[in-house]
Amino acid sequence: MGQVADGVSSANAESSDNAEPGQSSEPASRGLLSRFFGGRSAPDEEERIELPPAPAPVPLGLGxxxxxxxxxxxxxxxxxxxxxxxxxxxxxxxxxxxxxxxxxxxxxxxxxxxxxxxxxxxxxxxxxxxxxxxxxxxxxxxxxxxxxxxxxxxxxxxxxxxxxxxxxxxxxxxxxxxxxxxxxxxxxxxxxGEIEDEHDEADDAYWREEKPGQWIVQARAPVHEFEGEIGMRLADEEAEDEIDSMGGLVFMQLGRVPARGEVVVAENGVEYEVVDADPRRIKRLRVRLPGVAPAE
Incomplete structure (x- = not known):
């Protein structure tokens, strides 16, 4: 115990002896605390913020x-x-x-x-x-x-x-x-599960073009297939592994289920208007490419 105390005392004395004039001598713990509460440990280190996982969909059943x-x-x-x-x-x-x-x-x-x-x-x-x-x-x-x-x-x-x-x-x-x-x-x-009648879109019709540059798209439509239809990339490389459907793409951008009538504008300028949705899922979207005027 005495050796530890003597070592610390001699180290502090040596540190103060080596300090140049005009330079304040502060304990080493001050730098640790400043890293804790004030600064970053390395100037090029990136801070990562992890978002909470999206809630799992409620399973179907009589329960x-x-x-x-x-x-x-x-x-x-x-x-x-x-x-x-x-x-x-x-x-x-x-x-x-x-x-x-x-x-x-x-x-x-x-x-x-x-x-x-x-x-x-x-x-x-x-x-x-x-x-x-x-x-x-x-x-x-x-x-x-x-x-x-x-x-x-x-x-x-x-x-x-x-x-x-x-x-x-x-x-x-x-x-x-x-x-x-x-x-x-x-x-x-x-x-x-979802009930569709004769007025809903057919199962094999994932989308239909309303006018040049504007489509009505089922939320379950595969992202990569619709990208091939419009000739434009919608999901970045990181999101491609996590997203399969167009509804999932919009949900991923917002982090929640959007309300009916809500418009989401992506970074690439593509607009996603929620045509049909309920509090738990997106059903249909209106996708408008950049430069296409909204319908009156």
Missing amino acids: NLRRMRVGDVAIPKVEIEAVPVTISRDELVEKFREHGYSRLPVFKETLDTPLGLVHLKDLALEYGFGSGSGRFSLRKLIRPLLYVPPSMPIGVLLQKMQVQRIHMALVIDEYGGVDGLLTLEDLIEQVI
């Missing part, structure tokens, strides 16, 4: 009916497409045509005062097929919908929909306002 809650599946309020009760017939038809839904919520003044839902079939039977000469009234077409809390298991909601024969529900928060929306199809997809 989700008990495990998942309504709040996990519902479409957020900002993405809900709804119509006011005062809407005209032509505007309502255009709304159905624009979004491709068969049901739309109806509200009085704001979405927080919902009245029910309108079904496309009811509109067609009442005012279509040559019988649309009468005065239009949306109120007589309104059907009831369900109001549920976000904590309800989706299996319980599925039973309520089956018993009451109502295929749409609004999620209501603790203050009585609308917090989200989900349909019977959303619930079933948590068990068996």
Whole structure:
């Protein structure tokens, strides 16, 4: 113990003796602390920041009916497409045509005062097929919908929909306002996977060109195949080993699932507009190459 103390004392004395005039002598520990808290140990050393891994997708199966809650599946309020009760017939038809839904919520003044839902079939039977000469009234077409809390298991909601024969529900928060929306199809997809009907893109049609330099692309489309189609590289060399699909490419750039309607601009100038998505995955994208003006 004494030898260690003597060694340290003699080293400190020797260090102070060798110090040149005008140069302060500081203990060696000061340099260590400054490296710890202030500077970098080497000027050319690169700092690496590791991002947390992306959350794993929820597996499908009957267990989700008990495990998942309504709040996990519902479409957020900002993405809900709804119509006011005062809407005209032509505007309502255009709304159905624009979004491709068969049901739309109806509200009085704001979405927080919902009245029910309108079904496309009811509109067609009442005012279509040559019988649309009468005065239009949306109120007589309104059907009831369900109001549920976000904590309800989706299996319980599925039973309520089956018993009451109502295929749409609004999620209501603790203050009585609308917090989200989900349909019977959303619930079933948590068990068996995505359901596609005759209006969805065909399985073998990963993309279609809307106009020169602009495509509608399925999120599951392979990145390398679409790169061959447009003759442009979209993923860098590091990302190519980790990304297989176009949806994964956009997710990788943001680090999260984007909302429907969100536009992501890559470093190479390519724009990715999210045409269809839910809170858990991207479904369709609009890809616009640099120099191509957006559609009106």
